[in-house]
Amino acid sequence: MAELKQTNTIVHPRYGCAIGAAYTVAAIPGGVPIANCGPGCVDKQYFALSGSNGFQGSGVAAGGDMPSVNFGENEVVFGGAKKLDGLIKSALKIVKGDLFVVLTGCSGELIGDNVESVVKAYKKQGYNIVFADTAGFKGNNLRGHEIVVKAIIDQFVGDFKGRRRRTLINLWAEVPYFNTFWRGDTAELKRILEGAGFEVNVLFGPQSAGISEWQRIPRASFNLVVSPWVGVGIAKHLEEKYGQPYLHIPVLPIGEEATSAFLRKVVDFAGIDPQKAERFIQTEAHEYYYYLEHFADFFAEYWFGLPSRFAAVGDSAYNIALTKFLSDQVGLIPVKQIITDNPPEKKRDSIAALYHDLTQGVETDPVFLEDGYLIEQALEETDFGSGVPLILGSSWEKDVAAKKKGLLLEVGTPATEEVVINRSYIGYRGALTLLENIYTATVGGK
Amino acid sequence: MAKRTINLDMTACDNREMRIGSITSWDGSASELVAASNYEERGKGEKKKGCAGGKGKLCQLCELHMPFSQQTMCANAIVGCQIGNITDCILIDHGPIGCSANHARFNLGYKMGLIRRGKPVENLRIFSTNLKEQDMVFGASDRLRQTIQDAFDRYHPRAIFISMSCSTAIIGEDIDSVADEKEAELGIPIVPLHCEGFRSKHWSTGFDISQHGVVRQIVKRDPVKQPDLINIVALWGTDYFTDILKPLGLRVNYMIDMASYDELAQASEAVATATFCHTLGSYMATALEEHFGVPQIDAPQPYGIAATDAWLRAIAKIVGKEQETEDYIQREHERIAPRLAELREELKGLNGFVMTGSSYAHGLISVLRELGLGVEGSIVFHHDPVYDSGHEHQNTLKYLVDSYGDVPHFTVSKTQPFQLYAILNRVKTDFVIIRHNGLAPVAAKLGIPALAMGDEHFPVGYDGIIRVGEILLDIVARKKFNQVLARHTELGYTNWWLSQEDPFILARKPELLDEPIYEENGGRYDG
Numbered sequence: 027m028a029e030l031k032q033t034n035t036i037v038h039p040r041y042g043c044a045i046g047a048a049y050t051v052a053a054i055p056g057g058v059p060i061a062n063c064g065p066g067c068v069d070k071q072y073f074a075l076s077g078s079n080g081f082q083g084s085g086v087a088a089g090g091d092m093p094s095v096n097f098g099e100n101e102v103v104f105g106g107a108k109k110l111d112g113l114i115k116s117a118l119k120i121v122k123g124d125l126f127v128v129l130t131g132c133s134g135e136l137i138g139d140n141v142e143s144v145v146k147a148y149k150k151q152g153y154n155i156v157f158a159d160t161a162g163f164k165g166n167n168l169r170g171h172e173i174v175v176k177a178i179i180d181q182f183v184g185d186f187k188g189r190r191r192r193t194l195i196n197l198w199a200e201v202p203y204f205n206t207f208w209r210g211d212t213a214e215l216k217r218i219l220e221g222a223g224f225e226v227n228v229l230f231g232p233q234s235a236g237i238s239e240w241q242r243i244p245r246a247s248f249n250l251v252v253s254p255w256v257g258v259g260i261a262k263h264l265e266e267k268y269g270q271p272y273l274h275i276p277v278l279p280i281g282e283e284a285t286s287a288f289l290r291k292v293v294d295f296a297g298i299d300p301q302k303a304e305r306f307i308q309t310e311a312h313e314y315y316y317y318l319e320h321f322a323d324f325f326a327e328y329w330f331g332l333p334s335r336f337a338a339v340g341d342s343a344y345n346i347a348l349t350k351f352l353s354d355q356v357g358l359i360p361v362k363q364i365i366t367d368n369p370p371e372k373k374r375d376s377i378a379a380l381y382h383d384l385t386q387g388v389e390t391d392p393v394f395l396e397d398g399y400l401i402e403q404a405l406e407e408t409d410f411g412s413g414v415p416l417i418l419g420s421s422w423e424k425d426v427a428a429k430k431k432g433l434l435l436e437v438g439t440p441a442t443e444e445v446v447i448n449r450s451y452i453g454y455r456g457a458l459t460l461l462e463n464i465y466t467a468t469v470g471g472k
Numbered sequence: 473m474a475k476r477t478i479n480l481d482m483t484a485c486d487n488r489e490m491r492i493g494s495i496t497s498w499d500g501s502a503s504e505l506v507a508a509s510n511y512e513e514r515g516k517g518e519k520k521k522g523c524a525g526g527k528g529k530l531c532q533l534c535e536l537h538m539p540f541s542q543q544t545m546c547a548n549a550i551v552g553c554q555i556g557n558i559t560d561c562i563l564i565d566h567g568p569i570g571c572s573a574n575h576a577r578f579n580l581g582y583k584m585g586l587i588r589r590g591k592p593v594e595n596l597r598i599f600s601t602n603l604k605e606q607d608m609v610f611g612a613s614d615r616l617r618q619t620i621q622d623a624f625d626r627y628h629p630r631a632i633f634i635s636m637s638c639s640t641a642i643i644g645e646d647i648d649s650v651a652d653e654k655e656a657e658l659g660i661p662i663v664p665l666h667c668e669g670f671r672s673k674h675w676s677t678g679f680d681i682s683q684h685g686v687v688r689q690i691v692k693r694d695p696v697k698q699p700d701l702i703n704i705v706a707l708w709g710t711d712y713f714t715d716i717l718k719p720l721g722l723r724v725n726y727m728i729d730m731a732s733y734d735e736l737a738q739a740s741e742a743v744a745t746a747t748f749c750h751t752l753g754s755y756m757a758t759a760l761e762e763h764f765g766v767p768q769i770d771a772p773q774p775y776g777i778a779a780t781d782a783w784l785r786a787i788a789k790i791v792g793k794e795q796e797t798e799d800y801i802q803r804e805h806e807r808i809a810p811r812l813a814e815l816r817e818e819l820k821g822l823n824g825f826v827m828t829g830s831s832y833a834h835g836l837i838s839v840l841r842e843l844g845l846g847v848e849g850s851i852v853f854h855h856d857p858v859y860d861s862g863h864e865h866q867n868t869l870k871y872l873v874d875s876y877g878d879v880p881h882f883t884v885s886k887t888q889p890f891q892l893y894a895i896l897n898r899v900k901t902d903f904v905i906i907r908h909n910g911l912a913p914v915a916a917k918l919g920i921p922a923l924a925m926g927d928e929h930f931p932v933g934y935d936g937i938i939r940v941g942e943i944l945l946d947i948v949a950r951k952k953f954n955q956v957l958a959r960h961t962e963l964g965y966t967n968w969w970l971s972q973e974d975p976f977i978l979a980r981k982p983e984l985l986d987e988p989i990y991e992e993n994g995g996r997y998d999g
Contacts, residue, residue: 034615035622036569036602038595043570058964058994064638064669066546067570069909074573077909078580086964090889090910094543097670102642115985116540116978118994120890120969126994132568132639133670136608154995162568163605163639237995396602399626421576425595440576 031400038398038422040340040366040439041204042074044160045131046167047174049075052088053202054229055236056124059087060117061094062110062141063131067162068092075167075203078421079439080446082203086122093117097133107139114148114155124237125182127174128157135161149181154237156181166368168341171201172259178240179263186244186268193298194225194246196264198257199278200343202230206441210450211278215252218453221310222289222303224296244268250292252278254342254380255373276380278343280351281457282314310454317458324465332468333433335359335410339401339419340438341367345392346380347452348418348437351460354385358416362408363392364401366438402426416464433467477860478684478759483648484666485684485755488677488856496674496854497535498884499976505855505882506870508533515862533857536979544886545908546669548637549574550678555633555665555685556598557582557708557729558736559591562629564599564619566612566647567637572600585708585730588927599623608643613650620654620662630733631661633685641668661689674854674886676751676829682728683756686736687763695740695764701725702787703745703760705753709929713748716774716933719800720784720793727756740764744790746783748773748932750866751830754859761861770863772871775835776842777805779871780933786865804934815941816844822948825901827851827911828925831859834868836905839931841876843941848899849881851892853908883975889914890965891975896920898973903947919958921950966993 048059048068061068072089076082083089095101095109110128117126126148130141145157158177160170199215200208209231216233219226227239227246249261249272261272273295279288286307293303325332336358338345342365352358360381369377374394382389395401405417405426415432417423421442427434436444437451450456451463478485488494493514498505548571556563556578565572579596586593599622601615616634623632632654634647647664655662663685667678683705702722704713706729713724725735725742739745745760746769747753757768771786772779781801788797823846826836830852837847859866872879881899885891892914896904905923906912912922923943925931931940963970968989978984988998 033618033622034602035619036572036600037597039569039572039575039600041569042573043568045570046573061543064546065544065675066549066669067638068543069545070549070570070573072543072574072909073577078574078576083913086962089913090542090887091914091964092543094541096541096544097638098673099670102638102670112539113541116538119985119989119998120540120965121993122964122966123994131570132608132637133642136639136642148994152996161605161639162570163603163608165604166569399622421579422595440579442576442580 032395032397036397038401039074040396040398040420040422041368042071042167043162044164044167044170044173045129045162046071046075046204047158047160047170048092048129049088049167049203050171050174050201050230051127051129052085052092053231054125054240055232055234057087057236058117058121058123058126059092060114060126060128061092061131062106062128062134063095063097064133065094065096067131068094071167074439078442079203080206080441080444082446093121102133102137105137105139106134107141107144110139110141111144114144118148118153124154125178126153126155127178128155129160129174130157132161132163135159154182167204168201168256168367171204171256175260176263179243179267183240183243188245190247191225191245192247192296193223194227194242195219195296196227196243196246196249197229197252198249198260199252201256204439205341205343206436206438206444206446207449207451210448211452211456213448214450214453214456218285218289218306218310219292221306222293223298224292244270246270247296248272251275254346254377255369256343276346276376277350278347278452280347280452280460281355282311282454283355284351285453286311314454314458321461328469331414332465333358333416334413335361336416336418337362337364337405337408339364339366339405339417339423341365342369342377344438346377348460349381350384351457353388360384360388360390361410362405363390364404365392365394366396366401368396369394398422406430414468435464435467476762478755478762480684480688480759480763483664483688485680487672488680489673492856492858492860493533494674494676494854494856495533495535495884496886497538497976497979498533498855499536500882502869502879502882503873506873509855509857509869511858511867511870512864514858515864536976538976538979539982539985540890540978542888542890542910545675547667547672547675547678547681548635548669550675551635551665551667551682552598553578553581554679554682554728555635556596557585559730559732560629561631561633561733562597562599562623562627563633563635564601564616564623565635565637566601566616566640566645568603568639569600571637572598581708582730588708588710589726589730591730597627603639608639611643612640612645616645616647616650617654620650620658624658624660629660631663631690633663633665635665636668638668638670641671663689676854679752680755683759686728687739687756687759690733690736691740691760691764692737697743698738698741699743701738701742703727703739703742703766705745705747705756707752707928709748709927712929712932712935717787720787720791720797722787722791740766742766744769744787746787748929749829749832749835750859750868751832751856754861754866758860768861768863770861770865772865772868773831773835774933775931776838776875776937777934778875779835779838782865808934808938811938812941815938818945819843819845819941822846822902822944823848823900824944825849825896825899825904827904828907829853830855831868832907832928834872836925836931837879838872838876839937839940842937846900847879848901849883849895850879851883851885851895851911853886855884885975887911890969893918893963893965893970894973894975902951903944914963916954917957917961917963919951919954921947921954923947967991
């Protein structure tokens with residue numbers, strides 16, 4: 027294989043920039059992002075995170091509805107604070123919302139606008155409003171997500187003195203909109219954690235109670251981070267701020283064995299009575315294996331070929347979760363795992379270590395690449411054996427999948443050939459949907 | 473070629489608002505806008521006099537300055553979906569990765585376009601220099617050099633274009649010098665495009681910037697005339713123009729999307745330039761006319777029967793096929809008449825509303841009126857009081873009003889969904905026709921289905937009228953879905969705002985913002 031040299035160049039981007047965290051705000055019921063940036067910035071983020079990512083839509087305060095300063099030459103020359111002030115003042119009258127978050131992009135940061143003083147005036151008047159520095163050059167939308175969440179915690183949730191609720195947990199798992207199936211997956215995580223006896227602050231999406239839930243963050247007994255790296259910074263911040271402990275489970279659970287183990291770990295950490303969880307696990311397992319048993323007929327005796335070797339291309343969270351499930355529970359063979367979300371250098375060894383322990387006798391070394399040209403070249407050079415190559419990736423892999431005569435399942439952004447409403451690929455139920463979709467793709471196209 | 477308004481000596485082109493006085497915020501009737509635009513006078517003389525800074529009688533287009541604004545597109549994005557769609561050239565976004573966050577959307581459009589034009593379908597290849605904080609501090613020219621080299625080594629493109637972003641413009645990146653240096657080194661055209669998003673108040677300047685770069689550095693300087701070649705400045709639409717123009721013995725050269733380097737280069741060899749939309753095509757057509765003597769079609773756009781007739785006659789005159797064209801027009805009229813009559817019957821009583829780019833909307837309204845539909849209002853995302861050509865018969869808004877009557881509620885507004893409730897409340901409409909994202913979802917919640925005119929050539933010519941009529945029957949049926957939405961969902965705006973009847977009230981009475989709204993918002997009861 028030719029040596030892969032990553033320069034600064036990126037082709038076929040798989041994330042937005044820090045101001046994409048406007049969609050973190052939009053995912054909070056009652057959250058209103060105010061984009062303090064150029065005219066096209068958040069429109070572009072919309073496509074990376076929603077419009078070209080399962081056509082997720084945007085609710086009432088994002089997409090075309092998102093308030094934006096739309097920096098012009100005048101603001102660049104004379105400063106944008108005045109226009110921002112007018113925008114905030116009018117947004118508070120026009121746009122319905124419970125929490126307004128001003129996100130400043132490249133232009134505002136480079137010309138050095140004092141956004142804090144503009145925002146503070148409205149805060150003093152009693153409005154729920156915070157600000158965050160999310161210039162695109164600071165990093166991708168995952169960094170932006172952490173910056174914005176911390177800003178809301180520090181400037182809105184604030185200090186806390188009171189008792190914690192033993193069964194209440196804060197869930198920090200997938201990144202809203204960025205992870206294509208975040209809504210269905212969050213719902214499944216909430217369902218199973220509630221089934222095990224917890225109350226869950228999901229914080230984002232239709233199951234969240236909105237800002238009242240955010241205000242209850244300090245009351246939770248601990249923070250549950252279910253992700254290889256995103257969210258760990260938030261949990262550490264909360265630990266420092268509220269003395270709240272956190273449990274970090276790096277791999278999203280998929281399938282009965284992983285999901286039941288996941289629940290037992292959380293119950294054990296919380297120190298609550300495991301009885302309810304065990305009853306729940308039993309019921310779920312019963313149902314899960316009923317379906318798996320029926321699926322097994324197809325899996326055992328389908329005459330016309332099934333894929334065996336697979337590649338996964340995507341963000342760390344989904345990449346390891348899918349790779350683990352397919353290797354450990356289905357017996358597919360991982361041949362190329364490419365992590366595309368640019369995790370911090372110091373986290374990469376611990377992420378790679380997860381791939382060294384996929385299942386008994388199976389390990390692989392993931393590659394960290396963000397440049398689509400190199401990613402597609404790596405896939406092209408991958409040996410998928412004699413079967414049909416299976417690629418779990420994004421729309422960008424379409425051409426290379428066709429070249430390899432493989433099956434492509436879009437599981438991360440961009441996903442322009444999937445319409446995603448509330449589908450989940452994790453937990454008990456999502457695992458079955460994942461099998462359905464992989465094998466529907468397999469039996470299709472005749 | 474006495475008159476030259478387009479200066480190809482500079483790498484940058486003037487903003488549309490400075491060049492031709494374009495506006496983005498206005499409300500009134502179409503006939504009032506025709507009068508205020510004073511197209512004929514502007515076409516003759518200095519065109520740039522708008523509210524942007526001019527004086528005298530050509531400075532009549534006063535805008536409504538609203539304190540509130542919502543996200544829109546930018547010129548940088550337009551360059552991405554134009555230059556980024558040239559099949560054998562590479563565009564480099566010189567900025568942080570967020571400036572490239574919409575590439576997957578452009579890829580979808582590009583692939584659809586390739587399918588429609590029968591070209592090999594493959595992924596879009598726009599590069600990003602992917603700038604970080606340290607590049608903002610120390611400068612990013614070495615990153616740009618690296619990415620130019622990467623693009624060259626990987627794909628051996630015929631030309632490389634560089635697009636400026638807000639951040640690289642603010643830190644003063646000299647893309648012209650890097651382009652010159654790498655052009656000398658690599659031996660292919662390297663074209664700098666000054667399209668930073670904050671530069672122009674309207675994204676359509678991005679069309680002009682793209683076309684400027686192509687005409688300045690790609691188009692052949694020593695053309696050999698191809699007497700059967702006609703340029704059509706277009707986007708991604710289906711190739712209906714070949715069917716329309718074949719009877720005149722013409723081959724179509726589409727520009728810029730999905731064109732190859734050679735197809736763009738031969739633009740100076742064509743017998744004429746035409747377009748489906750003067751908003752899009754006027755800069756390029758005028759540049760080719762002024763600098764290479766390629767005449768542009770001085771006619772309205774080919775929408776509706778009368779305008780299509782006029783458009784074909786104008787082309788026929790240039791290629792000397794007047795008699796054949798008269799026969800062709802006659803045959804076409806007879807051919808579509810029976811189905812058109814049926815459609816007018818089937819669509820009787822329906823009303824439509826058009827929300828698209830400027831002169832394209834004028835064409836769409838013509839088609840709706842041709843089908844016998846009512847059109848009481850429209851939103852155009854900007855308005856050009858005159859086009860670059862200044863040619864008399866391209867005054868598309870006047871042509872619409874003169875041929876099909878006034879449009880009482882004609883709004884210029886740059887994709888601002890918050891205004892839509894008030895705007896749609898003052899008209900009768902059974903559907904909206906839209907381009908660009910953001911507005912249709914609001915209409916959808918008000919119970920109104922949308923025809924997303926993603927294939928912009930769909931309404932063109934005689935058959936276009938029939939195509940639009942037929943699809944509208946399908947679209948109107950979707951109202952069932954929209955009525956469900958309307959019954960169960962709400963808009964994200966306060967009751968106070970939704971109770972305003974004037975979508976521009978805050979421009980006229982900004983003091984309203986200081987009055988209480990008597991409802992809780994943002995965690996505060998404002999009473």
